Amino acid sequence: MLDRILTVLFVVILLGAGLVYGLTIPDRLNAAALPDPAMGDAARGETVFWAGGCASCHAPSKAEGDDKLKLGGGDPIRSDFGTFHAPNISPDPDAGIGQWSFVDFANAMKRGVSPDGKHLYPAFPYTSYVKMTDGDLNDLWAFMRTLPKVATTAPANDLAFPFNVRRGIGLWKLAFMDGPGPIIALPEDASEAQKRGRYLVEGPGHCGQCHTPRLLYGAGGLDDAHWLQGAPNPDGEGRIPNITPSEAGIGSWSASDIAYYLESGFTPDFDSVGGSMVDVQENIARLPAADREAIAAYLKVVPAAGGRPGE
Amino acid sequence: MSDMRSLTLISALTLGCATLVALPAIAQNLDAIEKRQELMKENGKAAKAGGAMAKGETEFSAEKANEVFTSMHEIAMDFGNHFPEDSKTGGKTEAAPAIWEKPDAFQAALVKYQNDTQAAIDAAPQDLASFRQQFGMVAQNCKSCHEEFRIDKD
Numbered sequence: 001m002l003d004r005i006l007t008v009l010f011v012v013i014l015l016g017a018g019l020v021y022g023l024t025i026p027d028r029l030n031a032a033a034l035p036d037p038a039m040g041d042a043a044r045g046e047t048v049f050w051a052g053g054c055a056s057c058h059a060p061s062k063a064e065g066d067d068k069l070k071l072g073g074g075d076p077i078r079s080d081f082g083t084f085h086a087p088n089i090s091p092d093p094d095a096g097i098g099q100w101s102f103v104d105f106a107n108a109m110k111r112g113v114s115p116d117g118k119h120l121y122p123a124f125p126y127t128s129y130v131k132m133t134d135g136d137l138n139d140l141w142a143f144m145r146t147l148p149k150v151a152t153t154a155p156a157n158d159l160a161f162p163f164n165v166r167r168g169i170g171l172w173k174l175a176f177m178d179g180p181g182p183i184i185a186l187p188e189d190a191s192e193a194q195k196r197g198r199y200l201v202e203g204p205g206h207c208g209q210c211h212t213p214r215l216l217y218g219a220g221g222l223d224d225a226h227w228l229q230g231a232p233n234p235d236g237e238g239r240i241p242n243i244t245p246s247e248a249g250i251g252s253w254s255a256s257d258i259a260y261y262l263e264s265g266f267t268p269d270f271d272s273v274g275g276s277m278v279d280v281q282e283n284i285a286r287l288p289a290a291d292r293e294a295i296a297a298y299l300k301v302v303p304a305a306g307g308r309p310g311e
Numbered sequence: 312m313s314d315m316r317s318l319t320l321i322s323a324l325t326l327g328c329a330t331l332v333a334l335p336a337i338a339q340n341l342d343a344i345e346k347r348q349e350l351m352k353e354n355g356k357a358a359k360a361g362g363a364m365a366k367g368e369t370e371f372s373a374e375k376a377n378e379v380f381t382s383m384h385e386i387a388m389d390f391g392n393h394f395p396e397d398s399k400t401g402g403k404t405e406a407a408p409a410i411w412e413k414p415d416a417f418q419a420a421l422v423k424y425q426n427d428t429q430a431a432i433d434a435a436p437q438d439l440a441s442f443r444q445q446f447g448m449v450a451q452n453c454k455s456c457h458e459e460f461r462i463d464k465d
Contacts (some may be wrong), residue, residue, distance in 0.1 A: 233462075233463075237407075237408075237462050238405075238462035238463050238464050239463060239464060240463075241463060260366075264450075265453070265454045266358075266362060266450070266453075269355060269359060270355055270358040270359035270361075270362045271355055272358075272450070272453030272454045272457050273454050273457065274454065274457030274458055274461045274463060275457070275458060275461070275462065275463060276458075278454045278455075278457070278458040279458075281454075
């Protein structure tokens, strides 16, 4: 009898393990459907680069000017799960990603999977980048190939159990990985600017990663029901503000106030941008004015709500 | 025994009262917090007046420009005096711990603001283009300081 129970238990465990293994197999893009990397436009890719904020994590801390293009890995990112170190994504063949193909790059950006088939941590915001067009990815890749090689290897992540088990990210993705579709439905007669703004904010700009609260006590994916309504500061003390057009948010700002803030770093009251947003604002200031106006147009039409979630 | 007891009681009471009186003073220096918040509010007013001119919302005047820079400079000279050790928390302060953890860097940021506002006063811009240039230089100080030394709590 005991034998039987043990056998059944063994089989159940084996099946369970097999199921988890199967469910957490990294999912890859269909390489044949991706554009030809020879068609990538590096000049256009530079705009995508600033919209994506790549330098904020992958360039040295406090980098100014051309140093923002040296992507050897940036400041440690301290979180509740441990310390993340953004890797070297310069075109160096050994320390960086010089040996990657465009397909490898696209799989990292849109699937969160490395060339050797491992899950990447969602501290790298692929849940937003999945919404980027293949054309933008191709242009971005073309631009990144032109950047200086950095020969230093970034330190490995220092995470506590169970967060250091990469396979576990497969389960996280099952629950929280976002698809390519938009988060906020716009009316049919939405302007081109609103649609462009939605793309920039929800996709490459990955604004929701900080401005939207997370599910599962902060460990899960973005809580789209509270989209851009503000969240605890992932860097530590303080809060990331509500940027919906409500009283608790920035409802009193006009679209041109928002665009001016993104260009200059000044609020309508001439308070200044601060904290980690300084870097973001300076990246967005490098985009064409029409893109800042598009972001503003979108932020005026996202659902207005909230003070602080849970309060 | 009863003497002993009352002595203990008196000691405890005295200690308790002393703690009650002393605690708020140890925990937070609300006056300093209020003073620096007031200064920053004044600074914001000057920045807004300057910003409105820079954006072309109000007409440029050399006199007004001087007022803006002078007000900012006076604030820059005084602001650093209001961050005693006992004012790290309380009173809705948004001062970041980095102010006390990296006093040299904070001091350097203050000195830069003092110098830049003085340079703008000395430059005494007489037209909108040169005002914009000076104001831009001064205004860079806001975010470079707020990047590290302010925590947004709203």
